[in-house]
Amino acid sequence: MTAPLYTPLAQSLPATVPFVGPEAQERARGSAFVARIGANENVFGPSPRALEAMRLALPEVWCYADPESHDLRAALAAHHGVTPEQITVGEGIDGLLGSLVRLLIGPGDAVVTSDGAYPTFNYHVAGFGGELHKVPYTDDAEDPRALFTKARETDAKLVYIANPDNPMGSWIEGADILRAMEDLPEDTLLVLDEAYIECAPEAAALPLPHDDPRVIRMRTFSKAYAMAGQRIGYALGHEDLITAFNKVRNHFGVNRIGQAGALAALQDAEWLAHVIAEIDASRGRIAQIARDNGLEPLPSATNFVAIDCGADGTFAKTVLDGLIRRGIFVRMPFVAPQNRCIRVSCGTQADLDAFAEALPGALAEARG
Amino acid sequence: MTAPLYTPLAQSLPATVPFVGPEAQERARGSAFVARIGANENVFGPSPRALEAMRLALPEVWCYADPESHDLRAALAAHHGVTPEQITVGEGIDGLLGSLVRLLIGPGDAVVTSDGAYPTFNYHVAGFGGELHKVPYTDDAEDPRALFTKARETDAKLVYIANPDNPMGSWIEGADILRAMEDLPEDTLLVLDEAYIECAPEAAALPLPHDDPRVIRMRTFSKAYAMAGQRIGYALGHEDLITAFNKVRNHFGVNRIGQAGALAALQDAEWLAHVIAEIDASRGRIAQIARDNGLEPLPSATNFVAIDCGADGTFAKTVLDGLIRRGIFVRMPFVAPQNRCIRVSCGTQADLDAFAEALPGALAEARG
Secondary structure, eight states: OOGGGSOHHHHHSOOOOSSOOHHHHHHHHTSOOSEEOSSOOOTTOOOHHHHHHHHHHGGGTTSOOOTTOHHHHHHHHHHHTSOGGGEEEESHHHHHHHHHHHHHOOTTOEEEEETTSOHHHHHHHHHTTOEEEEEOOBTTBOOHHHHHHHHHHHTOSEEEEESSOTTTOOOOOHHHHHHHGGGSOTTOEEEEEOTTGGGSOGGGSOOSOTTOTTEEEEEESSSTTOOGGGOOEEEEEOHHHHHHGGGTSOTTOSOHHHHHHHHHHHTOHHHHHHHHHHHHHHHHHHHHHHHHTTOEEOOOSSSEEEEEOSSOHHHHHHHHHHHHHTTEEOBOOSSTTGGGEEEEEOOOHHHHHHHHHHHHHHHHHHHO | OOGGGSOHHHHHSOOOOSSOOHHHHHHHHTSOOSEEOSSOOOTTOOOHHHHHHHHHHGGGTTSOOOTTOHHHHHHHHHHHTSOGGGEEEESHHHHHHHHHHHHHOOTTOEEEEETTSOHHHHHHHHHTTOEEEEEOOBTTBOOHHHHHHHHHHHTOSEEEEESSOTTTOOOOOHHHHHHHGGGSOTTOEEEEEOTTGGGSOGGGSOSSOTTOTTEEEEEESSSTTOOGGGOOEEEEEOHHHHHHGGGTSOTTOSOHHHHHHHHHHHTOHHHHHHHHHHHHHHHHHHHHHHHHTTOEEOOOSSSEEEEEOSSOHHHHHHHHHHHHHTTEEOBOOSSTTGGGEEEEEOOOHHHHHHHHHHHHHHHHHHHO
16 A cells, blocks of 8 residues: 555654554563552542443353443433433543544644643644644643633634543642633533543532533543543533534444443442542642652642642653652653652552652752 | 544544444343343353463553564464464454554545445444445345445445445355456455355355465454454455555554463364354254244344344344333344344343244334
8 A cells, every 4th residue: 555545644653653552662661660650540549339340241242232332321410410421431531532633633623732731632633734823731721711711812613621631630620710711602512521530629620501502521430439450431511512512423333341330430429439538648648758858848739749840841751750760650741840740549558658768869860 | 632633534524433332232121131132142152261361361461462462473374374474463344344443444535345245344434534435235235246346346446345244144155256356456455354264164264275365364353253242353465565554554463361261262272163053053943943933034144133023224223122111122133125124133042032032023014
């Protein structure tokens, strides 16, 4: 096959992996990580009820899953006080962002996000030929007013906000987003990535009905529900927009075991509360380890903590490399000045013991 | 959000579900099917080793899967005698077809397939604005010479062949495809959907190296390996083309439990042989049931049998409706003259007993 067979857009794209997985890093190092606290996974694990539901569903793995995710959508609808028609389930938020961008963005269409925000969203925008406009974080947080102003300036069709934010862990009040929305152009859709919302204060919630046509909210079972490996995300929005996903989505793409697990996980509020408490304690310990080493932990409404290493991105990268060399898998923000930080996911006592043990050496090397 | 926010292409698409799942039909009927033999699922189940591997992987479900599917690709490479760079893993063949079409097909680009072939492929082509050109089946089988001639006439970028074919169950010799490829234009890619190849005679295999740049082959763990619920498909092709999938795919979209299960399933050749024998026996029984009712079973190289009901599509549809009313989930081809058939997937003894019991009544109704 000759190269010109690709579409012009496909030809223009790099072959890329938005994130290199820890497994690839382990293969490169030739040994396993001691602590896997870099991908904001939830080591506290899913509800035992979810695990049991998945175990019981295994013998049915010869069956395709229900392409309508009927039972899960019904349960989510009851959970959120919406109708099933206001919910679509997809292969993680990543998959849903891809479908959303595909529905809205063609070559040259403007999209707004924060500089340093979720790279996989940017990957999808580039993948459909959209033009990204970025605004800086304000005080290490998303700045809705700046984002919506930029959307107005660029005639953007889509603007992305993560609340709470990844990679900084910061959160903003839903009421502040709503106030800023007065400036959101009528033809601009706000995609609100709420992957970490279960870890955040209630005031983070956007005080608007879930079917408000100006917003689509993305949720996931990968974070607080600890089922990242199953790829179950969902979007909440206006019925018309949600229905439009049926034009482009991979209808049979959501796996059967994951649907069963998510359904059970959703019904175990007690386990979720337990996990949130574990996350809170773990955030406290990460912050303490940072302070013990003379570093500044940033407040977090997520299951990770960004730690300000007190210098520039080169310094933080050296600290990060030192940690990785010592078997501690962590990641860091991509752009200045946020890249003065490393990002440490909540872990078990053993994970954080290993982090506490490795950090002084990594810091000494970076300083030396 | 106002409607014009969608891309013109997205606006032009219908919100659709290529296949209505059996679960949706069960909800509509208000009762479960007695026999689930309509979606070419494999009721004989996955290797016990695969089930055990998935069970053991469940506690790791809090981890994202390796986005490179390294271990599975390495095993598949060894299995097929290729390199891992010639393999990409995706969310079923459906997901891979979507990525392939996205890489190659833009608005107005010509694509060739058989009339009545896989609707989900057509869905993807329409979804990226491609223009479908169809040729009829010849003797209920794909006709590579006619397909490639049409590709030449239409300057097609992509031509689809399923071998063995779904929905007819027929197969053609790989050597015949190769001979016909003399007419395949140099800038046309052949996508060879080999979802059912494990059920077919060896002569179905295309006698060309897997990295021949004119072909990409699609394989799946959904059929002979009985893991439809896990969504694990893969494509074999030239390294350049396979690498291009990294431009558009959902990198973290392939679930972790499924990767573990597929790896184990691949290594259990004995179970695969057992399943193929079960499928063969089941095909024989379906054929016998057809003959017992005065109907003609078509030869099958898949895990289903198309049964010629001896009249037109309206008649076959009436038979199908009668079966569904009697709790037998089956499907049928979409276009004439193939829609004179119903399509019955291999099932357990109990499934086929139920089918045998229901068919005379459904036929009598259709005739009366």
